[in-house]
Amino acid sequence: MIARMLIDGRMRGQVSALDRGLGYGDGLFETIRFVGADAPLWARHMQRLEEGCRRLGLPMPGPAMLLDEARAVSRDMSGAVVRVTLTRGEGARGYKPPAQPQPTRIVAAFDPPPPDDAAQADGIRVRLCATSLAAQPLLAGLKHLNRLEQVLARAEWDDPAITEGLLCDADGLAISATSANLFAVSGKMLATPAVDRCGVAGVGRAEVLAAWPHAQVRSIPLEELRRADELFLSSSVRGILPVRELDARAFAVGPVARALQAHWRELGF
Incomplete structure (x- = not known):
């Protein structure tokens, strides 16, 4: 169950049908375990996201901004799984990527899996x-x-x-x-x-x-x-x-x- 979602920093729940993440899987994601306001492996997630952005030619969002948004969507949750999704954004039909992409940034909080x-x-x-x-x-x-x-x-x-x-x-x-x-x-x-x-x-x-x-x-x-x-x-x-x-x-x-x-x-x- 999604607790909260921010899309490009705004509280909403939809992306464009023309988004290349939907049309071509053109993007990256990180699934991050939070304990309260802390994510013990945050630095490693950001390192992998940065490497993925480099290899796909996507602008890397600021890690501090992503952390603020992750904490915002998981606020008041004792534990959460926060998914950060980054797509190349909207584009014309066809595989050719836009020369100057305007990425879509989705930060969503989910309940963590129950302890096993x-x-x-x-x-x-x-x-x-x-x-x-x-x-x-x-x-x-x-x-x-x-x-x-x-x-x-x-x-x-x-x-x-x-x-x-x-x-x-x-x-x-x-x-x-x-x-x-x-x-x-x-x-x-x-x-x-x-x-x-x-x-x-x-x-x-x-x-x-x-x-x-x-x-x-x-x-x-x-x-x-x-x-x-x-x-x-x-x-x-x-x-x-x-x-x-x-x-x-x-x-x-x-x-x-x-x-x-x-x-x-x-x-x-």
């Missing part, structure tokens, strides 16, 4: 999706508006016992979950899939890599993933989610996931 203590303590069940991610290095890593691959993947199941779906690329390399990044522990080594050909470079993933500087970023074949000692997901909204089952393969909730859950609590979540 069982998932944090015991882990979640994950299934392998038939949908695969297409390689596109020009867009890889970005949180751009075209999420149809994830939509199709999430439509593959409706079993409430399954929390997430695992996505691979066309070569059978594990990439991520539908809305979280993936980590595997084998022996004493932590690794996460590279996202230089497809996938999203998550903010939660960046925080894990900063907290665990010897972690590897590399290709991870699906079969290697199934042999791992420990699997977990990272999400800036949901935190660290241990995986207890991938299809029929069971995993223990391991010490690395527990250590990173403690790190998440230290951040203020």
